[in-house]
Amino acid sequence: MTDSALTDGIHLVVDALKLNDVETIYGVVGIPITDMARLAQASGIRFIGFRHESNAAHAAAAAGFLTGRPGICLTVSAPGFLNGLVGLANATTNCFPMVQISGSSERHIVDLQRGDYEEMDQLAVAKQFAKAAYRVHRAEDIGRGIARALRTAASGRPGGVYLDIPAAVLGEVLDADQGARSLWKVVDPAPRQIPDAASVDRAVDLLAGARKPLIVLGKGAAYARADEQVREFIETTGIPYLPMSMAKGLLPDDHPQSAATARSLALKEADVVLLVGARLNWLLSHGDAPSWNPDAKFIQVDIAAQEMDSNQPIAAPLVGDVGSVMEALLARTKPSEHIGEWRQELRIRSEKNVAKMAGRLETAATAHPMKFLGALTAIRDVLAENPAIRLVNEGANALDLARNTIGMSVPRHRIDSGTWGVMGIGMGYAIAAAVETGDPVVAVEGDSAFGFSGMELETVCRYKLPVVTVVLNNSGVYKGDEASPNGDPAPTYLRAEHHKMIGAFGGKGFEAATPADVGHYLRLALDSGEPALVDCVIDPSDGTESGNIGHLNPKGLTSKKGN
Ligand code: ADP
Numbered sequence: 331m332t333d334s335a336l337t338d339g340i341h342l343v344v345d346a347l348k349l350n351d352v353e354t355i356y357g358v359v360g361i362p363i364t365d366m367a368r369l370a371q372a373s374g375i376r377f378i379g380f381r382h383e384s385n386a387a388h389a390a391a392a393a394g395f396l397t398g399r400p401g402i403c404l405t406v407s408a409p410g411f412l413n414g415l416v417g418l419a420n421a422t423t424n425c426f427p428m429v430q431i432s433g434s435s436e437r438h439i440v441d442l443q444r445g446d447y448e449e450m451d452q453l454a455v456a457k458q459f460a461k462a463a464y465r466v467h468r469a470e471d472i473g474r475g476i477a478r479a480l481r482t483a484a485s486g487r488p489g490g491v492y493l494d495i496p497a498a499v500l501g502e503v504l505d506a507d508q509g510a511r512s513l514w515k516v517v518d519p520a521p522r523q524i525p526d527a528a529s530v531d532r533a534v535d536l537l538a539g540a541r542k543p544l545i546v547l548g549k550g551a552a553y554a555r556a557d558e559q560v561r562e563f564i565e566t567t568g569i570p571y572l573p574m575s576m577a578k579g580l581l582p583d584d585h586p587q588s589a590a591t592a593r594s595l596a597l598k599e600a601d602v603v604l605l606v607g608a609r610l611n612w613l614l615s616h617g618d619a620p621s622w623n624p625d626a627k628f629i630q631v632d633i634a635a636q637e638m639d640s641n642q643p644i645a646a647p648l649v650g651d652v653g654s655v656m657e658a659l660l661a662r663t664k665p666s667e668h669i670g671e672w673r674q675e676l677r678i679r680s681e682k683n684v685a686k687m688a689g690r691l692e693t694a695a696t697a698h699p700m701k702f703l704g705a706l707t708a709i710r711d712v713l714a715e716n717p718a719i720r721l722v723n724e725g726a727n728a729l730d731l732a733r734n735t736i737g738m739s740v741p742r743h744r745i746d747s748g749t750w751g752v753m754g755i756g757m758g759y760a761i762a763a764a765v766e767t768g769d770p771v772v773a774v775e776g777d778s779a780f781g782f783s784g785m786e787l788e789t790v791c792r793y794k795l796p797v798v799t800v801v802l803n804n805s806g807v808y809k810g811d812e813a814s815p816n817g818d819p820a821p822t823y824l825r826a827e828h829h830k831m832i833g834a835f836g837g838k839g840f841e842a843a844t845p846a847d848v849g850h851y852l853r854l855a856l857d858s859g860e861p862a863l864v865d866c867v868i869d870p871s872d873g874t875e876s877g878n879i880g881h882l883n884p885k886g887l888t889s890k891k892g893n
Pocket residue numbers: 423424425487488547548549550551553554574575576577606607608609610611613631632633634637650651652653748749
């Protein structure tokens with residue numbers, strides 16, 4: 331047998347990924363996967379090499395959300411694997427499809443704990459953080475393992491899947507024909523899930539009797555890519571809706587039926603609530619009074635049956651994919667009657683809130699030193715000029731205030747801290763957004779949040795990605811004016827001139843002290859189409875501890891003075 335009639339585990343992994351239309355791998359090379367990255371690149375798959383696996387895994391997760399196909403993350407064994415796990419777990423929590431493939435050490439040494447290079451039973455560790463975890467023991471099972479991982483990640487409720495491939499399997503040589511026959515392409519990885527007709531009738535009947543109906547759109551609705559069905563249903567029924575942060579843009583934020591600016595009234599008063607790809611988790615106060623009307627009846631559209639009743643009784647569960655369910659509802663729903671007064675009530679509250687906010691924005695516009703809202707107004711105005719821009723957003727105050735200030739008008743153009751409210755997704759998400767969509771990306775980052783993935787600025791510059799990072803820099807976690815009882819900096823204090831960092835990697839850095847500067851530099855950076863960073867110098871006293879979720883801090887004996 332000649333060499334040309336042989337293949338090995340590394341080739342089979344790359345061939346299987348190619349066969350399944352994988353275009354990009356996000357990862358960090360090292361033992362035992364470096365050759366796999368090289369081979370992938372030589373075979374036409376793009377390899378985006380990161381500085382830290384957690385950022386590569388976050389990128390794969392964002393790629394999954396943005397494309398609807400599992401993003402792929404490649405890591406080395408034990409420490410690299412563990413770093414990636416943060417992104418894998420976060421993807422699973424957010425219901426984003428991704429596959430983390432990690433090389434691992436020799437089974438016969440690891441399992442007897444004889445002390446191998448980077449020894450760890452990675453499969454056992456991964457299981458509790460992933461939707462599923464699999465290990466391939468023979469090169470002939472690589473195709474099967476990859477097919478299984480891709481289908482599991484994408485089907486039903488999407489999530490993160492771990493695939494463990496020991497170094498020995500990657501090096502295993504086998505007959506090339508046998509290898510080729512062992513690979514297959516997954517057919518229809520995320521089939522439609524049509525709702526049961528009786529469940530549709532139940533939901534329609536409940537909605538028909540509502541005096542104050544409300545629709546809540548979550549990121550599952552954005553992920554489902556059923557934009558037309560969702561819009562048509564909302565506009566046909568005339569029911570007011572609330573978008574969760576990553577559902578913003580499914581309908582433009584200035585849509586007349588949006589109740590976003592009357593949120594608390596909408597929750598308190600709604601009598602029938604239709605949840606579409608949104609969970610009644612902490613982000614929605616678990617559906618509990620006093621945030622919600624205690625007599626509200628819930629209808630829930632979700633692909634995962636087990637989500638029903640997780641927090642409140644679901645009077646009308648609709649198990650299926652958002653597109654199929656909305657189509658079925660639409661076929662039977664008529665414009666809602668008697669909701670004119672309800673809409674008027676929300677409109678009046680909304681006008682009041684918008685006027686209040688306009689006053690705050692006006693004050694912030696001229697404040698010196700600059701306030702969060704001053705910088706954000708400038709960012710909002712620039713982004714409004716180009717709706718194609720993908721917005722990444724994380725931080726505490728930077729997240730809360732940007733979410734309410736920056737309107738979105740296109741679906742899936744905002745990706746943020748998500749279900750965990752996690753910090754550290756910034757550069758990973760921004761890189762994936764640029765790579766997967768080719769659109770310009772603006773990452774609006776709190777200074778603390780940015781630090782978790784800041785070294786990936788080098789990755790942004792190395793791949794020359796059109797990412798502009800805007801750091802809202804108030805010199806601290808929450809705020810930067812806390813005094814310390816000894817010579818050390820206060821636990822919340824940070825100090826960095828971020829615009830200087832990017833210069834080391836060949837990108838352009840700007841420092842902005844006024845809203846006018848912010849707008850000017852952001853436009854300049856976007857026009858160049860090149861990697862850039864705008865460091866916005868924000869008043870260190872601006873900011874609230876823990877943003878708008880300060881109530882989650884334990885209320886023990888320690889008094890929290892904030893500064
Ligand atoms: P948000 O944080 O925006 O409220 P969540 O992440 O809490 O959104 O909820 C998303 C929900 O959407 C999850 O329960 C998930 O099972 C569901 N989901 C994901 N994809 C689909 C789909 N294609 N069709 C229906 N439901 C989906």
